[in-house]
Amino acid sequence: MRLIQILLLCLWLVSIPVYAQLIPPLPSTGSMNWGNWSFEWEIGDENKEGLVIKNVRWNGTKILHKGSLPVIRVKYRGDSSSLGDGCGPYRDRIHEGNISFLPGQLTPVIGRVFDDQIFEIAIFAEIGGYDIYQAWYFHKSGRLEPVVYSSGWSCDKDGNEDGHGLDHKHHPYWRLDFDVEGNSNEVWRIRTKNNNSVEVFKYPEEWNSWKLADDKSIAWTINKPGSNSHVLIRAPSNELRDEGGSPWFHFSSKDMGVRRYHSSEDEGWIFDWDEHLGYKNPEWLPGEDVNGKDIVFWAVGHLSHAWTQADEDNPEWHSTGLTIDVVSRTAEILQLTQMPLHYTERELKRRSNNIHAKILQLIQMPLR
Amino acid sequence: MFRFCLAIIVLFTPATGYLQSEETLEEAPYLEQYKRGEFPSIHKTITPEHKKGFPPQLREIKLREGVLPAFEARSMRPASEVRAEALSNSQLDTRVTEALGKRFVVIGGGEASPVKERAQPDMLWIEFYSYSNNRALKVRMIGDKVIEVQQMPESYQPPESHEEVNAAAGIVQKDPRYKDIVGGLTVRGIQTPSENRNRHLYLLFYKEDKKSSVFWAIVDMTLEQVVKAKSTRQ
Numbered sequence: 001m002r003l004i005q006i007l008l009l010c011l012w013l014v015s016i017p018v019y020a021q022l023i024p025p026l027p028s029t030g031s032m033n034w035g036n037w038s039f040e041w042e043i044g045d046e047n048k049e050g051l052v053i054k055n056v057r058w059n060g061t062k063i064l065h066k067g068s069l070p071v072i073r074v075k076y077r078g079d080s081s082s083l084g085d086g087c088g089p090y091r092d093r094i095h096e097g098n099i100s101f102l103p104g105q106l107t108p109v110i111g112r113v114f115d116d117q118i119f120e121i122a123i124f125a126e127i128g129g130y131d132i133y134q135a136w137y138f139h140k141s142g143r144l145e146p147v148v149y150s151s152g153w154s155c156d157k158d159g160n161e162d163g164h165g166l167d168h169k170h171h172p173y174w175r176l177d178f179d180v181e182g183n184s185n186e187v188w189r190i191r192t193k194n195n196n197s198v199e200v201f202k203y204p205e206e207w208n209s210w211k212l213a214d215d216k217s218i219a220w221t222i223n224k225p226g227s228n229s230h231v232l233i234r235a236p237s238n239e240l241r242d243e244g245g246s247p248w249f250h251f252s253s254k255d256m257g258v259r260r261y262h263s264s265e266d267e268g269w270i271f272d273w274d275e276h277l278g279y280k281n282p283e284w285l286p287g288e289d290v291n292g293k294d295i296v297f298w299a300v301g302h303l304s305h306a307w308t309q310a311d312e313d314n315p316e317w318h319s320t321g322l323t324i325d326v327v328s329r330t331a332e333i334l335q336l337t338q339m340p341l342h343y344t345e346r347e348l349k350r351r352s353n354n355i356h357a358k359i360l361q362l363i364q365m366p367l368r
Numbered sequence: 369m370f371r372f373c374l375a376i377i378v379l380f381t382p383a384t385g386y387l388q389s390e391e392t393l394e395e396a397p398y399l400e401q402y403k404r405g406e407f408p409s410i411h412k413t414i415t416p417e418h419k420k421g422f423p424p425q426l427r428e429i430k431l432r433e434g435v436l437p438a439f440e441a442r443s444m445r446p447a448s449e450v451r452a453e454a455l456s457n458s459q460l461d462t463r464v465t466e467a468l469g470k471r472f473v474v475i476g477g478g479e480a481s482p483v484k485e486r487a488q489p490d491m492l493w494i495e496f497y498s499y500s501n502n503r504a505l506k507v508r509m510i511g512d513k514v515i516e517v518q519q520m521p522e523s524y525q526p527p528e529s530h531e532e533v534n535a536a537a538g539i540v541q542k543d544p545r546y547k548d549i550v551g552g553l554t555v556r557g558i559q560t561p562s563e564n565r566n567r568h569l570y571l572l573f574y575k576e577d578k579k580s581s582v583f584w585a586i587v588d589m590t591l592e593q594v595v596k597a598k599s600t601r602q
Contacts, residue, residue, distance in 0.1 A: 097529025
């Protein structure tokens with residue numbers, strides 16, 4: 001293994017053009033430790049599901065069995081007359097066949113380090129007119145961020161002369177097979193309403209959820225029954241789901257879905273262009289029990305890309321993603337002692353008032 | 369009797385959770401902090417830079433150029449080698465050749481990934497799209513033996529590949545109406561829905577700078593013909 005690693009690095013050093021940005025090569029499949037994280041990766045070629053991370057552990061405890069991106073659904077506004085109007089709709093799926101290499105890139109997988117705190121692992125694909133960059137960011141502080149970047153158009157102005165027909169939305173669907181401290185998990189939804197009241201709800205069965213108009217925020221947690229350690233999932237930059245009627249016609253109408261794990265459903269994106277996540281009975285039939293079971297969390301992003309002449313002349317990146325925070329005693333101690341540099345003075349003061357008592361309280365408990 | 373049964377169903381449905389009632393079950397203790405509105409906010413969320421760079425940059429955070437943590441590569445056979453082997457061996461199986469017909473394309477192939485918590489023998493997979501039958505086909509093999517031939521649902525259209533996009537561009541280039549226009553241009557493409565369920569690719573042709581396309585075409589791969597093609601409106 002070490003030999004392969006050395007060979008890859010040597011190859012990279014001797015062949016990189018001087019003008020290109022240094023892009024250290026990573027093999028298509030491998031494993032790594034980064035801070036308290038350990039994980040494996042591979043290109044999900046068989047299921048066409050982009051860059052896949054597997055066996056993700058925090059401080060030795062399993063969090064995520066597999067994270068993948070089976071599809072990015074894209075709908076254009078067109079003349080807003082029907083669901084199928086406009087170009088596409090497309091189902092962008094990243095696989096070996098459409099992965100492209102950036103200048104200076106020698107292997108399909110890219111790894112970069114930021115501030116010695118964040119490790120990014122990513123792939124780049126050219127799909128139609130889109131440049132797609134799919135990344136996972138591992139923060140040493142205990143956060144994992146899947147992000148999708150997109151740029152460009154796969155549509156012509158023909159019939160869309162004012163440009164608005166080229167407005168479109170990207171909807172990445174992340175399939176997150178969580179195994180938080182084992183594969184018996186419960187999933188909670190936390191709605192913070194505009195009046196700051198908070199509603200919590202545990203999913204008893206397979207379910208879909210979305211942010212409501214009077215929600216200030218929506219979040220989800222996943223834990224092993226009876227454990228206080230958990231993961232917290234949020235999508236602060238996410239737009240609202242597609243409403244019914246013109247112009248988006250409920251094209252992508254949920255922010256998440258929880259499903260019972262079945263190996264047969266780990267198959268990539270097999271749905272038609274107008275279908276948006278199945279594996280669930282109709283509302284009038286009982287769904288499968290997910291309480292304390294092996295679950296899969298589907299997270300759905302909504303990213304608008306409005307056409308402008310400036311963007312056409314000089315295309316920009318548009319991105320959306322999730323934050324997945326590990327909330328455990330060890331993560332908390334690490335964060336308390338590391339004191340990230342981005343704290344404002346006020347935050348530092350507020351936290352330092354509690355930090356001594358908190359650390360004392362934490363160190364009296366057995367660490368996981 | 370019917371009314372009695374209906375009454376029983378109506379009475380028991382909410383209680384058994386058959387309808388999606390939002391009755392909260394026993395709460396995890398840590399939820400108390402969230403109910404008080406206390407969410408952890410100690411991580412620094414990344415802020416992607418909009419200005420296009422390859423790869424994309426992050427704001428307010430420094431890239432350590434050329435630095436890579438230690439990693440371990442998992443040894444796998446080159447995908448092209450596995451694909452060639454799977455293609456050659458699969459063609460010896462009549463179930464595969466019958467399902468493929470005369471015209472098909474290889475979408476991908478390689479070593480299969482292990483399924484969760486289940487040991488799996490060294491398995492190869494190869495996926496085809498049969499233009500003759502308008503269906504995708506997935507074949508799984510152990511060694512040189514085909515162990516499963518899976519006809520994918522009609523609604524499933526596999527993603528395009530650079531190889532298939534180039535083949536589609538070849539169809540445009542052969543068409544006397546367009547060959548002079550697209551000669552020397554680079555091409556990109558994407559699978560797009562069609563009304564007749566034939567396999568369609570939407571192609572964009574670019575000059576060298578690649579900023580915006582100068583010509584587009586929809587190619588019916590099933591019929592090997594250009595459905596529609598036009599210069600891009602500027």
